[in-house]
Amino acid sequence: MRKDITEAELDVMDVLWLESPIAASDIHLQQDSQKKWSIQTVKTLLSRLVEKGVVAYERDGKRFLYRPLIKRGDYTQSAATRLVDKLFDGRVAPLISQLAEGRGLSDDDLEDIERLLEGLKHEH
Amino acid sequence: MRKDITEAELDVMDVLWLESPIAASDIHLQQDSQKKWSIQTVKTLLSRLVEKGVVAYERDGKRFLYRPLIKRGDYTQSAATRLVDKLFDGRVAPLISQLAEGRGLSDDDLEDIERLLEGLKHEH
DNA sequence: ATATTCAGTCTACAATTGTAGTCAATGGGT
DNA sequence: ACCCATTGACTACAATTGTAGACTGAATAT
Numbered sequence: 625m626r627k628d629i630t631e632a633e634l635d636v637m638d639v640l641w642l643e644s645p646i647a648a649s650d651i652h653l654q655q656d657s658q659k660k661w662s663i664q665t666v667k668t669l670l671s672r673l674v675e676k677g678v679v680a681y682e683r684d685g686k687r688f689l690y691r692p693l694i695k696r697g698d699y700t701q702s703a704a705t706r707l708v709d710k711l712f713d714g715r716v717a718p719l720i721s722q723l724a725e726g727r728g729l730s731d732d733d734l735e736d737i738e739r740l741l742e743g744l745k746h747e748h
Numbered sequence: 749m750r751k752d753i754t755e756a757e758l759d760v761m762d763v764l765w766l767e768s769p770i771a772a773s774d775i776h777l778q779q780d781s782q783k784k785w786s787i788q789t790v791k792t793l794l795s796r797l798v799e800k801g802v803v804a805y806e807r808d809g810k811r812f813l814y815r816p817l818i819k820r821g822d823y824t825q826s827a828a829t830r831l832v833d834k835l836f837d838g839r840v841a842p843l844i845s846q847l848a849e850g851r852g853l854s855d856d857d858l859e860d861i862e863r864l865l866e867g868l869k870h871e872h
Numbered sequence: 873a874t875a876t877t878c879a880g881t882c883t884a885c886a887a888t889t890g891t892a893g894t895c896a897a898t899g900g901g902t
Numbered sequence: 903a904c905c906c907a908t909t910g911a912c913t914a915c916a917a918t919t920g921t922a923g924a925c926t927g928a929a930t931a932t
Contacts (some may be wrong), residue, residue, distance in 0.1 A: 632890060634834075648909080667910070674888090686899050687909055698891050701846045702836045708847060710758075711824045714797055716847050717860030722825045723832060723840050724868055734868060736841030743860060744848055756920060772879080788922045791880070795921090810929060811879055 629699065635659060636669045639680065641696045645689035732735060753802060753823065759783060760793045761802070765820040769806065769813035 626696075629637060637704055639654045640646065650686070652663045670690055673679035681688040712718045720737075723729065729737070753761060763778045764770065771795055772776070776787045785793075794814055797803035803813040836842045844861075847853065852862070 630889060633822060637836070652847065661890090662892055663909095664894095665890075668890085668892075669767060671911085686897090697846065701850050702829065703835060704843055704846050705850050707827065711827060714851075715855050716844060716853055717864055719828055720840060720861060721819065721827050721864055724843070724864070725828050726785070726825050727838075729840055729868060733840050734865070736839075737844060737861075740841055740845055743866065744853060754918060785920090786922055787879095789920075790918085792922075795881085810927095 629673070629676065631667075632661075633669050633673055633676075636666065636673060637678070637692060637696075637699070640690060641691040641703070643693040644680065645684075647684070647687050647689055649687075753797070755798065756785075756789075757793050757800075760790065760797060761816060761820075761823070764803065764814060764816040769815040770809075771808070771813055772812050773811075775814070818838055 635655070636651060637650045643650075643654065645699060649663060651663070651670070654667045655661065655666070670679065670681075674681060674690075678692065678694050678699050679688045679690055679700055680693050683689075708714055749859075756819060759779070759861065760775060763775045767774075767778065772791050773787060775794070776785070776790045779785065779790070794803060794805075798805060798814075802818050803814055804817050805814045807839055832843055836846075
């Protein structure tokens with residue numbers, strides 16, 4: 625069913641999640657400056673996303689307006705869950721520990737996590 | 749340089765991380781039961797890993813023994829960091845929050861995270 | 873010594889992915 | 903009413919990935 629969204633497709637989704645419905649040409653303009661795909665490439669990625677059932681479109685005169693069918697949060701949640709399952713045997717603590725070891729956590733991040741933990745503990 | 753390790757290749761790496769040096773045929777046997785590749789497939793994946801510079805081999809009589817050149821922790825760390833950068837703008841708190849929202853965190857996990865946080869705070 | 877077996881190397885091949893060109897239709901401007 | 907620019911559809915094509923067969927040389931068993 626849910627064929628995976630690829631890297632390039634994800635960049636398109638990121639634009640759609642920011643602004644939609646939106647035309648292919650506008651996605652092309654909106655495109656994160658460093659990646660400079662041709663408009664054709666954007667269109668190909670859009671059709672593939674439509675095939676995969678994660679984007680819908682509606683006619684607007686001669687062109688189409690595209691719109692994401694899945695929420696960003698749903699995607700990130702499932703991607704994060706897959707990663708933690710695959711690499712950390714479903715345990716979140718080791719994941720955090722590795723992230724901290726790497727670049728480290730910012731103070732803001734630490735605070736947020738603490739608050740978050742408080743909340744989670746109260747749900748006991 | 750570091751061409752990415754693919755899903756299938758990662759399964760082979762997981763065997764190597766458990767036991768190495770090890771021969772191709774033994775990797776084949778060790779293989780997580782549900783995935784039942786042919787021995788040829790295992791060999792192909794091994795050569796690709798060698799090409800990618802993440803696995804080395806040494807002769808042992810007629811066969812070769814393979815050995816990972818990167819540590820599992822290094823791989824998971826960089827994978828986790830890439831994910832958090834790509835999907836959560838480098839913030840760890842939202843990642844944890846999403847993971848909690850999904851399947852939820854086990855009590856064990858919660859405790860571990862708390863202890864971890866204590867430690868991190870002390871490094872201030 | 874010889875036939876069988878097992879190891880590694882080479883080759884294959886379809887599906888997916890990244891990246892885009894060509895073409896035909898159609899809507900908008902004059 | 904007509905031409906042109908823009909759009910979507912179709913096609914292309916190389917690289918990567920998953921999956922494995924064929925071939926060759928060497929070790930083993932008889």
